[in-house]
Each structure stands twice: as structure tokens, then as C-alpha cells.
Amino acid sequence: MSGKQAIALLLIGLAAGALMSVMAANVLRAQASYPQALMQVQQVQLGALRNAAKSQQCSGARAGEASLILDATARDIERAFYTNATVPADFRERAEHLRAAISEVRAARDCAQFAPSVARLAASCDACHQSYRQ
Numbered sequence: 088m089s090g091k092q093a094i095a096l097l098l099i100g101l102a103a104g105a106l107m108s109v110m111a112a113n114v115l116r117a118q119a120s121y122p123q124a125l126m127q128v129q130q131v132q133l134g135a136l137r138n139a140a141k142s143q144q145c146s147g148a149r150a151g152e153a154s155l156i157l158d159a160t161a162r163d164i165e166r167a168f169y170t171n172a173t174v175p176a177d178f179r180e181r182a183e184h185l186r187a188a189i190s191e192v193r194a195a196r197d198c199a200q201f202a203p204s205v206a207r208l209a210a211s212c213d214a215c216h217q218s219y220r221q
């Protein structure tokens with residue numbers, strides 16, 4: 088191998104290494120911000136449910152979608168916050184309460200049931216935040 092070839096190989100190796108560490112850093116960053124991202128999604132959908140209750144659109148398409156997105160993302164809370172760690176029993180219990188509250192919202196038949204179920208849902212968010220959100 089000539090000296091030039093050796094230098095070219097060295098440069099390719101360095102560039103590939105740098106690229107891979109950037110990729111690894113991006114994966115780690117995405118994992119680190121996932122819990123907050125999930126919570127932001129929940130916040131937006133809770134807002135949509137509150138608006139639906141306020142504007143008496145309790146069984147409208149937006150309310151249905153919001154509760155569906157809440158339902159799906161709420162199933163990932165424990166995994167999001169405790170990826171490689173044991174989930175504290177108390178945290179799991181609060182997540183279960185949230186999921187039960189979401190089911191209640193989804194089961195509401197009219198505004199008379201929907202509005203109070205959305206209020207209970209918001210209370211289940213606060214219940215976990217009181218213990219786990221600094």
C-alpha cells in the first residue's frame with residue numbers, strides 16, 4: 088500500500104467513525120427526550136378534550152381522536168420513563184389510574200358524562216405529577 092493510499096484509508100476510517108458517533112448521539116438524544124415528548128403529546132390531547140367539553144362537542148371526531156391518542160400513548164408511560172429500570176409500583180399504579188380515566192372518557196355517552204370524566208382525567212395527571220414531577 089502506498090503512503091497516499093494509507094492516508095486515504097485513514098481519512099475514510101475517521102469520517103466513518105465520526106458519522107457513527109453522530110448517529111449514536113442522535114439515538115441517545117431521542118431516547119432522553121422521549122418521556123417529555125410523550126407528556127407533551129398528552130398535554131395537547133387533554134387540551135383538545137377540554138375544548139370539546141367546553142364547546143359541547145363531546146362525541147365529535149376531535150374528541151374521539153384525542154382520547155384515542157391519549158389511550159395509545161398512555162400505554163407507553165412506564166417504558167418511556169423506566170426504559171431499563173424497574174418501574175416503582177406506585178408509579179405504575181398512577182399510570183393505571185390514568186389509563187382507567189382515559190377509558191372512562193372514551194366510554195362517556197354524552198356531555199353530562201364526558202365533562203366530569205375529562206376533569207377526573209386531568210386530576211389523574213396531577214396525581215402522578217405531585218409525586219414524580221420536580
Ligand code: HEC
Binds near residue numbers: 122130168213
Ligand atoms: C404515571 C405518572 C404520570 C402521569 C399519569 C402523567 N404524567 Fe406528565 N409527567 C410525569 C413526569 C415524571 C414528568 C416529569 C418529566 C421530566 O421532566 O423528566 C411529567 C411531565 C409532564 C409535562 C412536562 C413535559 C416537559 O416537556 O418537561 C407535561 C406537559 C405533562 N407531564 C403532561 C401530562 C398530562 C396532560 C397528563 C395526563 C393526561 C400526564 N402528564 C400524566 C409523569 C406523569
